[in-house]
Each structure stands twice: as C-alpha cells, then as structure tokens.
Amino acid sequence: MRNLLKILIVIAILAAVAGWFLTAPRPVSDDLFDGLTGDANRGALVFAAGGCRGCHVAPGDKSEGPALLSGGYRIVSPFGTFISPNISPSDAGIGGWSVADLGNALMAGVSPRGQHYYPALPYTAYQRMAPQDVTDLGAYLDTLPPSDVASQPHELGFPFNIRRGLGLWKQLNMNPDWVLAQAGTPELERGRYLVEAVAHCGECHTPRDALGGLDAGQWMMGAPNPSGKGTIPAIHPSKLDWSAGDIAYYLESGFTPDFDAAGGQMTDVVQGMAQLPAEDRAAIAAYLKALP
Amino acid sequence: MKTGITLATGLAFAATLGTAALSDGHADKAALAAVKARQATMQLYAFNLGILGGMAKGAIEYNADAASAAATNLASLSSMNQMAMWPPGTDNGALGDATAALPAIWNDGGKVMEAGMSLATASAAMAEAAGGGLDGLRGAIGAVGKSCGGCHDTYRKPK
Incomplete structure (x- = not known):
C-alpha cells in the first residue's frame, strides 16, 4: 500500500514535469538573425x-x-x-x-x-x-x-x-511544413511563401477545429467569420472559378471579375497587396490555382 | 370640457396610429423600391467599370471611344442625387436580406457623404483620363476602386 502511494506520487511529479516542459515557451534559435x-x-x-x-x-x-x-x-x-x-x-x-x-x-x-x-x-x-x-x-x-x-x-x-x-x-x-508540399516553379514557391507565411491568408479562409487550430485538410475552403457575422469565402480552385489574372487584378484593384468591389477586411488586404510588385500578385494567384 | 380634451387627444392618437398602420404597408413598398433603385445604380457602376477594368487588366482591347463613354457614364451616375434612394429605415436591420446596407450609413454623422464624394471625384478624373490612352485609364482606376472599397468596407454587410 505504501509502495503504491509512492509510485503514484512519482507518476504525479513526472506528469507535472512533463506538463511544465510541454507548455514551456520555445524561442527561435539565437543565431537565426546573426549577420543580417x-x-x-x-x-x-x-x-x-x-x-x-x-x-x-x-x-x-x-x-x-x-x-x-x-x-x-x-x-x-x-x-x-x-x-x-x-x-x-x-x-x-x-x-x-x-x-x-x-x-x-x-x-x-x-x-x-x-x-x-x-x-x-x-x-x-x-x-x-x-x-x-x-x-x-x-x-x-x-x-x-x-x-x-x-x-x-x-x-x-x-x-x-x-x-x-x-x-x-x-x-x-x-x-x-508547407501545406502545398510541392511548389515546382520559382513563381509557385514565391506564391506559397506569400500565402502560407507572410500574408497568412489561411487564418481567415481556412476553417478551424474545436480548439481553434486550422484544419489543413480544408485548406482555403472558406470558413464562418469567427465574429459570427457572415462567411469568409472559399478561395480553393474547386470553389473559386476566377482565372489567375482575375485573382491578381482583384488583389491590385479590389475589383472582382463582376466589378463588384471588395468590402470588409479585404479592403485592408487589397491596400497592402496593391503595393507589391505585380509578380508577387501573380505568384499568389498561381499558388491558389495550383492547390490540389 | 375635460372629457372633450381627452376625447380629442384620444382621437388624435387613434388617427396617428391609423396613419402609421396604413403607411406601414405603403412604406414597405416604397422602401423596397428605393433599395431596388440603388442596387440598380450599383449594377450600372459595375457594368461601366467592367468595360474600363476589362481594358485595364488586358481582357478587352483598349478603345478610346468606348473607354471614354463608359467613364463618362460612371461620372454621370456618381454625380446623380441619390438622396431619395436612401431613406432612413431601409437598412439591413430593418429589411433583412433585401439589402446589405448597414445602419451606419444613417448614423455616422454624414461621413458616408464623403465616401460618396470620393467616388464622384475619382470618376470625374477617370472621365478626363479614359479617352487619352491605356496608361491614363490604368492610372485613374486605382482611385475609383479605392472609393468603392472605402464605402463597402464600412457600410456594407460582409457576405
């Protein structure tokens, strides 16, 4: 009986240590920015x-x-x-x-x-x-x-x-890991970098699981607006039939192919995207069209 | 005398109620007609922008006359007095799915007029530029798009 108690205490301590370890903030490596x-x-x-x-x-x-x-x-x-x-x-x-x-x-x-x-x-x-x-x-x-x-x-x-x-x-x-595992051209690589890293498009255009994590299996398939008002549209090629040129022009001007104009948070996004070189907007469009 | 006053007040009250009740059905129709008119205006913006934007993005070949005509239309449309199309009580809260117009249009102290003016200004500049070559058209369309977005951002319910 006393032995069992000892074992339980040891397990509890180990669990606490493991929990503390698992929840510890992990900074990036110190030398990542050296010489830049x-x-x-x-x-x-x-x-x-x-x-x-x-x-x-x-x-x-x-x-x-x-x-x-x-x-x-x-x-x-x-x-x-x-x-x-x-x-x-x-x-x-x-x-x-x-x-x-x-x-x-x-x-x-x-x-x-x-x-x-x-x-x-x-x-x-x-x-x-x-x-x-x-x-x-x-x-x-x-x-x-x-x-x-x-x-x-x-x-x-x-x-x-x-x-x-x-x-x-x-x-x-x-x-x-990248969501689009294979980016076969420099343009796709650039588009993938912009969409998946910097512009964080998936944060709104991909649905989340119960814990608030992105559901990579539904990448860019659209999602309910977390604020509860309305829906954020899908931009996956199975749901969005715009051409690559349409997408690039939307990001430059805010105009959809029907010449409706972007509203909501996308006006801020377009304001930023419009400042990028045209090749970057084309790369984003190419990436979106290439999603499997 | 007292009874007379009470009666008169009561009658006046009933009359007001009656008018309100009567005008309600009428107001619905008038409200929906206003919504329809402004949505038709938006469609006319989009149609003419489609010509200009199609040229800007290279989907349509540039033609100075067609560009100029579309831009002049846009400028005329955006300088039209639209007050009667936006009566109070025709927001998305009151009319539901019939309109995406947010109540903010009517209760942010007239800021929406500035947004409307920026479309008129940008369209006037476009009307000047559109017939003079593709570069001029391309240069002018950014401000038009920005003015559209400026309004939709704040005053249109997200889809």
Missing part, C-alpha cells in the same frame, strides 16, 4: 504583404501615410475577444526590441519576457518567414511614428486566460 542587416524599404513591402496595418492601426483609421500602430482592433472569437496591441516604436509598443525579440514574437509566438502570445498573432504562418524578411520588417517598423496609447488586455475567460496552456496548443498546431 535590415532594409526599411524592403521591410515596407513585408509590412504591406503581411497586412500588419489591418489589425494594428486604431479601429477606423483609414489614413494612407505611415501607419500609427497604436492597436485596439478587436478580434471576436469563441474563446473570447483578442485586442491587438500597440506595436509602434514607443515604450507603449515595441520600442527597443531587438530583431531577435521581433523574430521570437512572429516566428515562435514568444514575448521578450518569455511568455506565450495568443495565436491571434498568426505565428503558425509567420514561423515560415525568412529571417531576412523579419529583419527588414523590424527596420521598417522602427521608421513609423510612435504612439503612447497603452495596449489593452485581452478579454478571455478561464481557462483561455492562462497563457502557459498555449504551450500545449502550440504542440498541436505549430507545424513548420
């Missing part, structure tokens, strides 16, 4: 492709100049409401962050203090970003105007308010 220098002009394009402005400017800010990234955008989800933080270069934002800090946030979802970020920041996509692009993005973010607006805490109930638990979520959902 940021180019703010190139970073501006990464910023545009990533649609960072869409979530990180104040709600209703439709200005077109350098973005004031004071945050405050509310993402309503079944787990609670996430409120985008200030990421401007100020004490209230990400002023003073190193490139490694930015890389950890984007590619590992880990804060400079070593805590998990919630996947409202789409690091399951950004984990595939090129370290050079992260470095360039950092250089660009440093050129933007500072905002002193304090970031607001997310509005989450138990148990989702326990950040440590995100370690388990990451174990399930941090998959660095």
Whole structure:
C-alpha cells in the first residue's frame, strides 16, 4: 500500500514535469538573425504583404501615410475577444526590441519576457518567414511614428486566460511544413511563401477545429467569420472559378471579375497587396490555382 | 370640457396610429423600391467599370471611344442625387436580406457623404483620363476602386 502511494506520487511529479516542459515557451534559435542587416524599404513591402496595418492601426483609421500602430482592433472569437496591441516604436509598443525579440514574437509566438502570445498573432504562418524578411520588417517598423496609447488586455475567460496552456496548443498546431508540399516553379514557391507565411491568408479562409487550430485538410475552403457575422469565402480552385489574372487584378484593384468591389477586411488586404510588385500578385494567384 | 380634451387627444392618437398602420404597408413598398433603385445604380457602376477594368487588366482591347463613354457614364451616375434612394429605415436591420446596407450609413454623422464624394471625384478624373490612352485609364482606376472599397468596407454587410 505504501509502495503504491509512492509510485503514484512519482507518476504525479513526472506528469507535472512533463506538463511544465510541454507548455514551456520555445524561442527561435539565437543565431537565426546573426549577420543580417535590415532594409526599411524592403521591410515596407513585408509590412504591406503581411497586412500588419489591418489589425494594428486604431479601429477606423483609414489614413494612407505611415501607419500609427497604436492597436485596439478587436478580434471576436469563441474563446473570447483578442485586442491587438500597440506595436509602434514607443515604450507603449515595441520600442527597443531587438530583431531577435521581433523574430521570437512572429516566428515562435514568444514575448521578450518569455511568455506565450495568443495565436491571434498568426505565428503558425509567420514561423515560415525568412529571417531576412523579419529583419527588414523590424527596420521598417522602427521608421513609423510612435504612439503612447497603452495596449489593452485581452478579454478571455478561464481557462483561455492562462497563457502557459498555449504551450500545449502550440504542440498541436505549430507545424513548420508547407501545406502545398510541392511548389515546382520559382513563381509557385514565391506564391506559397506569400500565402502560407507572410500574408497568412489561411487564418481567415481556412476553417478551424474545436480548439481553434486550422484544419489543413480544408485548406482555403472558406470558413464562418469567427465574429459570427457572415462567411469568409472559399478561395480553393474547386470553389473559386476566377482565372489567375482575375485573382491578381482583384488583389491590385479590389475589383472582382463582376466589378463588384471588395468590402470588409479585404479592403485592408487589397491596400497592402496593391503595393507589391505585380509578380508577387501573380505568384499568389498561381499558388491558389495550383492547390490540389 | 375635460372629457372633450381627452376625447380629442384620444382621437388624435387613434388617427396617428391609423396613419402609421396604413403607411406601414405603403412604406414597405416604397422602401423596397428605393433599395431596388440603388442596387440598380450599383449594377450600372459595375457594368461601366467592367468595360474600363476589362481594358485595364488586358481582357478587352483598349478603345478610346468606348473607354471614354463608359467613364463618362460612371461620372454621370456618381454625380446623380441619390438622396431619395436612401431613406432612413431601409437598412439591413430593418429589411433583412433585401439589402446589405448597414445602419451606419444613417448614423455616422454624414461621413458616408464623403465616401460618396470620393467616388464622384475619382470618376470625374477617370472621365478626363479614359479617352487619352491605356496608361491614363490604368492610372485613374486605382482611385475609383479605392472609393468603392472605402464605402463597402464600412457600410456594407460582409457576405
């Protein structure tokens, strides 16, 4: 009897240690950004492709100049409401962050203090970003105007308010493999990089499972809007019959083939996509047409 | 005397109710007619934009006369006085699936007028540019698209 108790205690301790280990935040490797220098002009394009402005400017800010990234955008989800933080270069934002800090946030979802970020920041996509692009993005973010607006805490109930638990979520959902395993041409590779890593299209256009992870088996098949209002359309070729030219032109102009104009969050996406070189929009279109 | 006043008030009240009830059915019809008119306007925008956009993206061969005609149409349409097509109470909350127009159109202090003006301005610039060559048309269509998106973003219910 006493032996059994001892065994149970040992098992409990092992489980606790394993749990602690499994939920531990894991930053990216220290040397990932060694020797890289940021180019703010190139970073501006990464910023545009990533649609960072869409979530990180104040709600209703439709200005077109350098973005004031004071945050405050509310993402309503079944787990609670996430409120985008200030990421401007100020004490209230990400002023003073190193490139490694930015890389950890984007590619590992880990804060400079070593805590998990919630996947409202789409690091399951950004984990595939090129370290050079992260470095360039950092250089660009440093050129933007500072905002002193304090970031607001997310509005989450138990148990989702326990950040440590995100370690388990990451174990399930941090998959660095490409969804489109074979990208046979440089154009497809570029399109895959833009769609699956930087522009994080799947975050809205792919449905999620009960735990909020993307269902890769339904990649780009459309999804209910997590806010509960309306549906986000499928952009998989089995559901969307636009030509590659139609898709590229939509991303440039906001016009559908019927010359309806984009609305909702896609207006922000188009504003960014329109700034990219035409080859990038063509690459995204080629990627979408190539999905199996 | 007191009874007289009460009676008069009561009658007036009943009359008001009656009018409201009567005009309700009428209002429905009028509301739906307004919705139809503005949706038809949107379709005319889209039809003329289809010609301009088709040329811009290379799906249709550029033709100065056709471009100019479409752009002039667009400019005329967007400078039309549309007030009667947007009566209060014809939003998506009141009429459901008949319209995607959000209540914000009527209750954000007239900002929607600015959005409408930006379409008129961009279309006027397009009307100037469209007949003068494909590059001019391409240069002008971005602002038109932006003005469409500027309105849809805030005032149209997402699909």
